[in-house]
Amino acid sequence: MLTEQELIKGCIEKNAACQRMLFETYSGRMMTICLRYALDHAEAEDILQEAFIRVFTYIAQYKHEGSFEGWIRRIVVTTALKTIQKRKIKFRELSDTLHTAPQIESYAVTNLSENELLKMISDLPDGYRVVFNLAVIEGYSHEEIAQLLNIQPGTSRSQLVKARRMLQDQIKLSQKIAV
Numbered sequence: 001m002l003t004e005q006e007l008i009k010g011c012i013e014k015n016a017a018c019q020r021m022l023f024e025t026y027s028g029r030m031m032t033i034c035l036r037y038a039l040d041h042a043e044a045e046d047i048l049q050e051a052f053i054r055v056f057t058y059i060a061q062y063k064h065e066g067s068f069e070g071w072i073r074r075i076v077v078t079t080a081l082k083t084i085q086k087r088k089i090k091f092r093e094l095s096d097t098l099h100t101a102p103q104i105e106s107y108a109v110t111n112l113s114e115n116e117l118l119k120m121i122s123d124l125p126d127g128y129r130v131v132f133n134l135a136v137i138e139g140y141s142h143e144e145i146a147q148l149l150n151i152q153p154g155t156s157r158s159q160l161v162k163a164r165r166m167l168q169d170q171i172k173l174s175q176k177i178a179v
Contacts, residue, residue: 002018002021004068006018007021007022007025008022008059008062008068011056011059012059012060014056019056022055023052026069026072027048027052029069030048030051030052030072030073030076031044031045031048033073033076033077033080034047034048034051034076034080035118035122036080036118036121036122036129036133036137037077037080037081037083037084037129037130037133038080038083039087043083046083047076047079047080047083048076050079050083051072051075051076051079051080054075054079055072055075058075073138077134077138078148081130081148081149084126084130085149087126112171112174112175116174120167120170120171120174121133121167123170124163124166124167125166127159128159128160128162128163128166129163130149130159131145131149131156131159131160131163132159132160132163132164132167134148134149135156135160136160142154142156142157142160
């Protein structure tokens with residue numbers, strides 16, 4: 001088994017076995033990310049393929065600062081966002097006045113399976129889903145999201161509030177919790 005450094009060096013040298021090993025090591029986790037942004041499995045596969053082409057193209061630029069997996073993750077997210085931008089998602093601009101989302105009982109979420117929750121997230125409208133993924137799962141700030149998506153930070157905030165509300169409503173319905 002090669003070390004991460006040896007794997008990276010082999011990929012820089014365009015060693016096909018190293019490239020295959022790197023893909024096999026990280027593709028499963030990166031596919032999960034792609035599925036969160038894609039409309040369907042086929043689009044997620046396209047995003048994954050494009051992302052790994054970029055990984056192999058730019059691997060020599062990896063500076064060994066931070067985790068290598070984090071570096072790949074950023075490429076995958078950026079590739080997914082470029083795919084999404086081709087769809088011309090419409091983000092509705094709202095005022096910066098935010099309403100707090102109603103709280104749901106914590107036991108409601110614990111009764112959901114991971115797949116059920118991921119399905120609910122994937123069923124969100126594009127704008128809500130993208131902002132939710134970037135903010136909640138990837139950890140980007142609203143300012144960073146605004147730059148990535150060419151929207152206002154207030155739009156990012158409002159999309160996140162709406163996404164959370166919609167998810168809470170879906171969870172309540174699935175758990176038959178009275179409001």
